[in-house]
Amino acid sequence: MAAPRKCSLELRERGVRMYRASDPRPQIRKLAVGLGVRPGVLRGWIRQAEADSGERDDRLTTDERAELAALRKENVQLKRANEVLRTASAFFAAQLDPARPR
Known part of the structure; x- marks a missing residue:
């Protein structure tokens, strides 16, 4: 903020x-x-x-600064979502294949 x-x-x-x-x-x-x-x-x-x-x-113009801030915020959200998906996929892969080493 x-x-x-x-x-x-x-x-x-x-x-x-x-x-x-x-x-x-x-x-x-x-x-x-x-x-x-x-x-x-x-x-x-x-x-x-x-x-x-x-x-x-x-x-940068004021509009460009606002757009850059919005894109940076979106980038952080996308990185967070990717990390959640990566963790979830690893969890479910381990559940599906119990013989797989952890």
């Missing part, structure tokens, strides 16, 4: 919008202080917004 967000989505969107709307680009540090967040947090928000809009290729 993911940790709860400390900043609202509205604050995140407002910070990214303020950064993009100002010309020339303001220093992230000054803008972050004005919003009441750490500069690294605001920088991450800006980078993620750029990835979501297709301006950056070095990060």
